[in-house]
Amino acid sequence: MTTHERQQYWQQQMADWQASNLSGAAFCKQHALSYHQFVYWRQKLTHDDHAQPDVVAGFAKVTPLQSSHSPAELTLSLPGGVSITGLHAGNINLLGSILRQL
Structure with missing residues (x-):
């Protein structure tokens, strides 16, 4: 599985999880997913969605x-x-x- 395919897979898992109203642990157990991977991708995808632009340094x-x-x-x-x-x-x-x- 390529990196892009893996990212798409986990984006779908996150969407399914949010629609399920289950806790992350319960969702992973129900779908036979690694909770560790779930947390990793939740953080990664959430961080990417809310990425702030870099602060540009200036002169004082x-x-x-x-x-x-x-x-x-x-x-x-x-x-x-x-x-x-x-x-x-x-x-x-x-x-x-x-x-x-x-």
């Missing part, structure tokens, strides 16, 4: 901090209201490490 705005104390500091404002302040040439490697974690 970096602005100089307007302060008389240290004019060389920067503030990084990220989407969602998160800001990282106190960035300067001495800790720029820290900023790189933070951004790689996002």
Whole structure:
């Protein structure tokens, strides 16, 4: 059985299961199906049906901090209201490490 045929088979099984009003375990027992495979395909097909588009990464705005104390500091404002302040040439490697974690 090809992958496409297997997917069609399990799509039909899921449709039959939903129409049956049985629990997954009862449906599998009644139709001599592996419950493990049933759960796998239910998750796979449900995930494929509700797949969300990938989030596209963008640029974050970096602005100089307007302060008389240290004019060389920067503030990084990220989407969602998160800001990282106190960035300067001495800790720029820290900023790189933070951004790689996002």
